[in-house]
Amino acid sequence: MASGGPPGGSARPRRSLGRRLAVVVLVLVVLGLPPWWTLFAAGADWPFPVLLVGTVVLAAWLVSFPFLMVAGHGPRRADRAARVADTGLGVIWVLFTWSVLGGLVDLVLIGFGAGGAGRARIVAVAVAAVSAGLLAWGHYEAMRVPRVKRLEVRLPRLGQGLDGTRVVVLADTHYGPIDRADWSARVAEAVNALDADVVVHAGDIADGTPVQRREQSAPLGTVRSRLAKVYVTGNHEYGGEAQGWLDRMADLGWEPLHNRHVVVERGGDALVLAGVDDVTAESSGLAGHRANLLDALAGTDPDRPVLLVAHQPKFVPQAAAAGIDLQISGHTHGGQIWPFNFLVRLDQPVVHGLSRHGERTQLYTSRGTGFWGPPFRVFAPSEITLLTLRAGGSSPAA
Structure with a gap:
């Protein structure tokens, strides 16, 4: 037997x-x-x-x-x-x-x-x-449209031609069980009013599949920028068809940075916009999905400044080791409901704001544009972030 x-x-x-x-x-x-x-x-x-x-x-x-x-x-x-x-x-x-x-x-x-x-x-x-x-x-x-948080970030390697570059950051929109299609449209209008050169979505677009959240994500297609609109996966994409979201964002006119980069230029100077999959991607079992900074930077000029988009702040040690100039992340929601921020801090090096890691690397962690799960934000306001990149000098940690 x-x-x-x-x-x-x-x-x-x-x-x-x-x-x-x-x-x-x-x-x-x-x-x-x-x-x-x-x-x-x-x-x-x-x-x-x-x-x-x-x-x-x-x-x-x-x-x-x-x-x-x-x-x-x-x-x-x-x-x-x-x-x-x-x-x-x-x-x-x-x-x-x-x-x-x-x-x-x-x-x-x-x-x-x-x-x-x-x-x-x-x-x-x-x-x-x-x-x-x-x-x-x-x-x-x-439930309100986030207020705009404005911050200047100095990148010593940034060329003068790109001084004043306006980078608008969205993160953690988390389109989900509560229909927020109207909210999404108003967020897109707020972004367009900022006259961005680059728009970044740092992941966690939605809880659900692209088909489920089609109407809520549609306004992202109306977002405008002069140089680029880039996106990386967050951990929630790996519970709701990550490859489908990469395809959906491409259809909406965004550049998915699936372990790859693009280069933007102005005034004779260049900036590398690189992105990696979320750190949970490898455990998802999806072929070709994992956080791979080597692939993201392959073929880049080592003398050019790099803005890296990585969903979770905890990726910053790898960014610092690679000499990245600025990492943009989300994921933490600033804690979302106090005092959950103290628990978030046990898992992430930063909960929100600008911080320095090593000699060159700075990290900006967004509190997020939407919310996950409970429709509440207590002492952790949502944000649309406007980062103005400045050439030369150094940014104090904030």
Whole structure:
């Protein structure tokens, strides 16, 4: 009789799935417990119906969230489920953050001898009010057209003919379950008003396939520039047909920098615009997709300055080792919902802004133009970035 595989082989995937499920449940309980305790159970002595309703609502979120996430972001890609799951995730994160802070305030008040249900109720109401206010403001911040952030960047190797080159940066538009076709059109209008020489999209165009997000991405075809419009893949493209997005952007008139470069010239001087696939590309299994800086720079004149587009800031060590003049990245969203920026910092060298790495290389990290998942931005405003390149000198880290 033929062997069915090594003993216990079929049990390993089940054990692995069980461990992942246990981790998910643990994370959800950790996120849900502080809001439940601070808002309803920490000595506030609410009437029983209030306690019951609050407990049922939080428990319903805990039970339904994994199913909604799988339905919304799994193979089915059900946008309605994704909208509910993403919004719930943002709400619970804000409630978790401010419930923890409220709990700390409660402990301080207890230390000062302020006791009783009155104190606990005041803390609960304050946490609920602050959370509601931040969620309302954060939703407005996420859905509005980003403000323009303007910055001069000095590149010592940049020729005088290219002094004053205007580079407009988009990143992390994340067209997704919420239909933002009108928002996309207004972003394109804002970019065109900046009279760009070069427009860069630093990846994470969308959550979904080019067919799903066709209407939302269509306004990118109206973006104008004098010299070039360039694009690189982000990690989210590798969950939604990365090659399809490269083709879609080419159809919209953008130059996909799929481990390659283009050269722009003005006034007798040249600038290399190079781009690499996202650092997650190789693990995606797609043939020909991986971050390959050698290929991106192949055939370039080593004396010419290089602007490299790489989705994640963590690529900057390779850029610095290659003597890149300026790397442009996104990915971090500036944390998107405070205090998530501190967790982002554990994975990335920079959360946002201009920074220096080594003797020559500078990195500009955009907070992103859109948002991922939860339709909120709290203390992490979105941006359309206008970088004006200046010849000579050096840029202070910002």
